[in-house]
Amino acid sequence: MPATIISGVAVATAIRQEIAAEVAALKERHGLVPGLATILVGEDPASQSYVAAKNRTAHALGIHSEQITLPAATSEEELLRLVGQCNGNPAIHGILVQLPLPRHIDEAKVLFAIDPAKDVDGFHPVNAGKMMLGQRCFLPCTPNGIVELLLRAGIETAGAEVVVVGRSNIVGKPIANLLLQKRPGGDATVTVCHTRTRDMVAHTRRADILIVAAGVAKMIRADQIKEGAVVIDVGVNRIGQTASGKAILAGDVDFDDVLAKAGAITPVPGGVGPMTITMLMQNTLQAAKQAAGLL
Numbered sequence: 012m013p014a015t016i017i018s019g020v021a022v023a024t025a026i027r028q029e030i031a032a033e034v035a036a037l038k039e040r041h042g043l044v045p046g047l048a049t050i051l052v053g054e055d056p057a058s059q060s061y062v063a064a065k066n067r068t069a070h071a072l073g074i075h076s077e078q079i080t081l082p083a084a085t086s087e088e089e090l091l092r093l094v095g096q097c098n099g100n101p102a103i104h105g106i107l108v109q110l111p112l113p114r115h116i117d118e119a120k121v122l123f124a125i126d127p128a129k130d131v132d133g134f135h136p137v138n139a140g141k142m143m144l145g146q147r148c149f150l151p152c153t154p155n156g157i158v159e160l161l162l163r164a165g166i167e168t169a170g171a172e173v174v175v176v177g178r179s180n181i182v183g184k185p186i187a188n189l190l191l192q193k194r195p196g197g198d199a200t201v202t203v204c205h206t207r208t209r210d211m212v213a214h215t216r217r218a219d220i221l222i223v224a225a226g227v228a229k230m231i232r233a234d235q236i237k238e239g240a241v242v243i244d245v246g247v248n249r250i251g252q253t254a255s256g257k258a259i260l261a262g263d264v265d266f267d268d269v270l271a272k273a274g275a276i277t278p279v280p281g282g283v284g285p286m287t288i289t290m291l292m293q294n295t296l297q298a299a300k301q302a303a304g305l306l
């Protein structure tokens with residue numbers, strides 16, 4: 012039997028409806044409109060499309076969004092000044108600096124400059140530390156989206172052997188950490204693989220849940236997974252373009268090859284991606300409520 016396809020679009024749509032209802036209620040009862048500032052430096056087409064999607068979604072959910080677009084030559088000092096302005100702006104509850112930044116700007120320094128109470132991407136060391144300790148904080152959007160997807164798809168993580176391929180600060184490390192937490196959507200036994208892993212396939216083949224975030228198109232094939240495994244494909248790789256210039260995307264998993272063997276699988280596009288944006292909206296709502304003392 013082919014794998015169940017876990018639709019991130021369907022789950023994200025349901026959560027977005029909940030967020031939109033809460034945003035409307037906040038406005039009606041408290042006159043409060045959550046505000047998100049997105050800061051884009053440079054003209055990377057992928058970043059442009061991600062930021063546009065974030066602003067579109069915010070708008071659709073009733074969240075106020077301000078897109079700030081700066082030229083690639085913007086200095087680090089100028090960017091830090093802008094982040095400081097957003098920190099001090101009461102209409103802005105969440106700040107997102109789209110990564111990657113141009114090479115002359117120190118990314119860590121910029122992320123550190125964001126007020127942790129407005130860090131809706133969850134990348135500030137204060138939030139990363141709280142996440143590790145299992146304390147309430149802004150959780151990073153992609154890992155949080157994966158946990159939410161697993162929970163809403165009814166996939167049991169407690170006691171499961173989870174293998175994560177990739178150890179980035181954005182996806183691999185935080186998803187491994189979240190799955191380890193003592194709470195629903197956690198309690199898993201987690202293994203993390205990377206380019207220095209000696210025998211990656213020995214690990215991926217015993218995974219009940221395999222999460223792949225390597226950035227290598229179609230690297231995981233059927234012979235690398237266990238029969239019935241849940242496969243979460245985080246990868247977004249541009250493998251070409253259509254005649255009209257639209258990017259053709261592929262995940263890190265060879266979807267067609269794995270489909271017959273996996274128990275459940277997320278597609279690319281339409282899997283983890285919509286969840287990432289949805290969690291950003293949820294964090295922005297949380298930030299607004301916290302700022303107003305409603306949480």
Ligand code: NAP
Pocket residue numbers: 153176177178179180181182183204205206207211224225226227230245246247248283284285287
């Ligand atoms: P990244 O920073 O490039 O990290 C990739 C990780 O994968 C690294 O830890 C690397 O190991 C590991 N890796 C690469 N090739 C490998 C191989 N052949 N075998 C084992 N491990 C390997 O990437 P990222 O930011 O985590 O993103 C990963 C993918 O997810 C990308 O395709 C990205 O576009 C996508 N993504 C999607 C979303 C979404 O919302 N859907 C969000 C974020 C990222 P080393 O550490 O040893 O180099």
